[in-house]
Amino acid sequence: MDLLSFLGLIIGFSGILIGQALEGGQLESLLNGPALLIVFGGSLGAVMVQSPPEVFIRALYLLKWIILPPAKNLPIQIRKIVAWSHIARKEGLLGLEAVVENEQDQFARKALQLLVDGNEPETIRGILEVDIDTRERIDILAAKVWDGLGGYSPTIGIIGAVIGLIHVMQNLADPAKLGSGVATAFVATIYGVGLANLVFIPVSAKLRAIIADQSQTKDMLVAGVVAIAEGENPRNIEVKLKGYLK
DSSP states (O other), X not given: OOHXXXXXXXXXXXXXXXXXXXXXXXXXXXXXXXXXXXXXXXXXXXXXXXXXHHHHHHHHHHGGGGTSOOOOOHHHHHHHHHHHHHHHHHHOGGGGHHXXXXXXXXXXXXHHXXXXXXXXXXXXXXXXXXXXXXXXXXXXXXXXXXXXXXXXXXXXXHHHHHHHHHHHHHTTTOHHHHHHHHHHHHHHHHHHHHHIIIIIHXXXXXXXXXXXXXXXXXXXXXXXXXXXXXXXXXXXXXXXXXXXXX
């Protein structure tokens, strides 16, 4: 679990709410259903228009990475690759067939199968790099969905503010309705800017960082498998792969 994301959301919203209370404001004044509906519904609708269905669905799927990011343990991965190189050195590439059957990661399984099939190192590299580039491109597009929400929500917040002011102008003769209209106007702006800068844009940035880490892990695996195909010494492979450690 990524506690930093969880704590960041709590601290961000708490800072605003506590600041509001210290200024003497009522926390209830920040709760406005119509304003939230305008900002969130309008922003969501806009980003659905700009996104292909598969990218939008992928963006929703990736959201869980903010709290539960994919497992990343490069030292363990390096030990696995070095173990593969020892098997290949002792038993030949066909000795890795049993490893292929037991490997859970689909990308690693594909890499090992290419290796067992006796493909040339550059052929293996080329095939796997296409996989990496394709997945990274789709995931970056998915992260941009959250960027889109961060871009649209402040503008939709302004639309909400204008709607609230229109409501105020239409009810100048009825003072009882003026308060709700003004509240919707200002709270919609807060919701738009707040969601953009506390949620949507940070989520997009975090996803991009995770996607980069995922690509780096796969790049390391490709480097290791290609080195095995080239017949490099297991010790040299280990030294090379440790260069990916931060």
